[in-house]
Amino acid sequence: MSGEKIDYAAVFKALPGAAALLTPQLVVADVNDEYLRLAGKRRWELVGRHLLDVFPDNPANSGATGMRHVEASLRRVAETGERESMALQRYDVEIPGRPGAFEERYWSPVNTPVVGPDGQVTLIVHRVEEVTELIRRGGTPDGGDRQRVLEADLYTRARELQEVNDRLRQANAREREVALALQEAMLPAPQLAGPHGTAVRYRPATAALNVCGDWYDLASLPGERSAVAVGDVVGHGLAAACVMGQLRSALSAAIRVAEGPAQALEGLELYARSVAGAESTTAVQAVIDDSAHTITYSSAGHPPPVLVTPGGTVEFLDKATDPPLAARPDQRSRPQADATFMAGGLLALYTDGLIERRGEDIDTGLIRLAESLVRHGSLDPESLADALLDDLTPAHGTSDDTALVVIRL
Template identity: 70%
Template sequence: MNGAGIDYRTVFQALPGAAALLTRDLVYADANKAYLSLAGRTHEQIIGRYLFDVFPDNPNNPAATGVRNLGASLRRVVQSGEPDTMALQRYDVEHSDRPGVWEERYWSPVNVPVFGPDGSVALLLHRVEEVTELIRARGGRAAGDRARVLEAELYTRARELQEVNERLRQAHAREREVALHLQEAMLPAPRPLGHHLAAVRYRPAMGALNVCGDWYDLIDRPGGGSTAVAVGDVVGHGLRAAGVMGLLRSALSAASLVAAGPAQALEVLGLYARSVHGAESTTAASVFIDWNAHTLTYSSAGHPPPLLRHPDATVTFLDQATDPPLGARPEHTTRPQAGVAFTAGSVLVLYTDGLIERRREDIDAGLARLAASITRHGAEDPERIADTLLADLVPPAGLTDDTALIVIRL
C-alpha cells in the first residue's frame, strides 16, 4: 500500500496499542483488536453503545474513580478541542460473562480530538495502556492498600474540586447573562434606512465563557444622503470585553457623524482606543454609503473585508483599504481608504470573523463559503439573506466565537 491507497481501517485494527473511537456523545464508533482484548469485550458488545453502559461505576466501591475521571477528560476534549493525557487511573471492570464480579485494573488513558471538515470535534480517539501487572508487581497487597488509601484521598479532593468548579461555572454563567444583556442594550435596534432594507444579527458563541466584544452599527449621517455602517471585534471575553465594545462603538458612531470618510473615522477611533484599557488589537471595518452617487467608501482596521454582491450575482470583497488593528502601530498614521461604485439592487454584507473562521482552517475557505452562499441567496430580502448566511456558515457544533452581521439592500 502507498500514498492515498493506505487502508487506514486496517492500520487502526493492526495497532499494537489499545484504541477506540467515540462520538461526541461518548458512544463507541469503533475499537481495535487490542482494545477489545484489553476490555474483555466483543465488537458487538461495544459498538453503538454508550461508554458508561459498557463500563459502569462499581456501585460497591466509591473509591474507584477512574470511570468518572475518564468522563470528565473526554468532555474536556470535546469542549476545548485539545488532547488530554490523564494520570494513572484505577478502574473496577465488571466481567462481561459474570455480572456483579469486578476486577481491579490500572489503565493510563490518552484522549485526542479528531476534527471534522468544519473544524469542530467530530470524534474522540481514546487510547489505553494497561499497567495493572506493573502496579501489582511493585508491592503486591501492601502497594494495593496504599493505592486504595491514595485513591480515597484523591476521590475526596476530586469531589471538593468538582464543587469548586460548579461554583465557578455558576458564576461564569451569571457573568455571561449580564454581558449578553449589556451587549443587547448597547447594540442599536434594527431600523429602516429610508426606503432601503437592512437586517442585523448578533449570535453569541456556544459555551458559558465565550461572551465577546463584537458589535455592529448603522447611523445616518447629517444631510440625509449617506449612511455609515460598521462592525468591530474586541479581543477578549466577558464583561470587560462587552464594556470595551460599548465604548468603542459609541466613539466610532460619533466620529462617523463628522469624519470626512471611514478612514478618518477609524483614525479617530484608534486615537481614542489608546486610552481604553483592553482596546488593544481591536479590529473594525467602516463603510460610508453615498445613496445619491451610488458609491461605497470603505476602510478596514485589521478586519475581514466587507462583501458587495452585485445584481448579476458576482461578488466583490472590499479589500483594497486594509490596515493593522487599532493600537498595532506605536505612532499615529493615516489609514487607507478606497471606493467602489454600486448598482441599485446590490447587497452589502459586513460581518465579524466568527462567521467565517474555523479552527485549523485557512480564512480563505471561510470567505469562499460566504461568497458561495451570498451568490445563491443574494436576490432574497435582507432578513432572509441574514438567516440563510447563518444557516449555511455556522457549523453543526455551533459558533466558537461571537458573530455580528449586517445585510443591506442598496
C-alpha cells in the same frame, strides 16, 4: 472438618465485611449482620426490595450520584458476569429514624457475580467497606487501611477539584449572561434612512462559555447617506463586552462629525489608545451615498465587506485596509476607498466568526461566504441573514462570536 457440612448461610451472616446478595434485577435477596449494622436498617427493610429504593440518591443534592454509579456497575456485572471493584463512592444515606434527612458517607464497593450451572448470573455479591471516618478525621494508614486511605485522599482531592470547577462554571455562566445582556442593550436595531432593507444578527459563541466583543452599528447621515460599521474586540467575557460598548459608541459619534470613514477610524484609534483592552481591535466603517451610488469605506485590520451586484458579481472591498486599532506605536492617517453599487445589490459586513475555521485558510471562508450570498441573493435581508448563518455556521457550533449586517442597496 473433613466430612462435616459447612453452614454457608451462617458463614455469610458472620462475615466481618458488609455484604448483600442481590438478584440480577438488583433486588436484595439477603444481607449479613455487618451490612445491617452499616446501613442502620433491619432485615425486613432490605430483603425483597430494590437496592435503589432502599438507598436512593439524595433528591436535594444534585451532586449525589453514588447510588447511580453503583447501579451502573451492578448492571454491568449482571450482563457481563465479570467482577468490578469500584472507585471510592460518596453516598448521601438517609439517617435512620429521620425520613428525608441525609448524611454524607463514603463506601468502597466490590461487585462479584455468582454464576449458575448454565453460565448465567444468578446472584451478585455486593460487598461494601465504609471509610467515612478515614475521610472525615484521617487515620493511621497501616496494613489494609493504607490503600483505603490513599483512595480516600484521591477521592477527596478529586471532589474538591470538581467543586472548584463547578464554581468556576457557574461564575462563567453568570458572567456570560451579564455580558450578553450588556451587548443586547448596546447593539442598535437597524434604522437606516433611505430605501435600504437591513438585517442585523449577533450570535454568541456556542463552543465556549464566554461571549466576545463583536459589535455592529448603523446610523443615518445627512445628504442621503447612511453609515454602517462592524468591529471585534480582542478577548472574551464581560471585560471585552464593556470595551466593545465604549468603542462602538465612540465610532458611532465619530462618523457623524468626521469627513469620512478613514477619519472616523483615526479618531477611534486615538480613543482606543486610552482604553485598557482596546488595543488590536479590528473594525470597518462604510458610508453609503444613495445619491452618488457609492460606498466609501476604511478598514482597521477587519475582514472585508462584500458587495454583490443584482447579477451576482461579488466584490470584496479590500482596497483600504490598515492594521488594527493601536497596533502601531504611532498614530498615522488611514486609507479610504470608494466602490460603486447598483440599486438592488447587496452589502454585507461581518466579523471573523462567520468565516474563520480552525486549521483552514481564511480565503476558503471568504469563498464560502461569496457563494452563499450569490445563492441566496434574491431573498429579503432578514431571510438572507438567516440563510447565511445556516450555511456558514458549523453544526457543532463555533468558539467565536459572529456579528452580521446585510443591507439591500
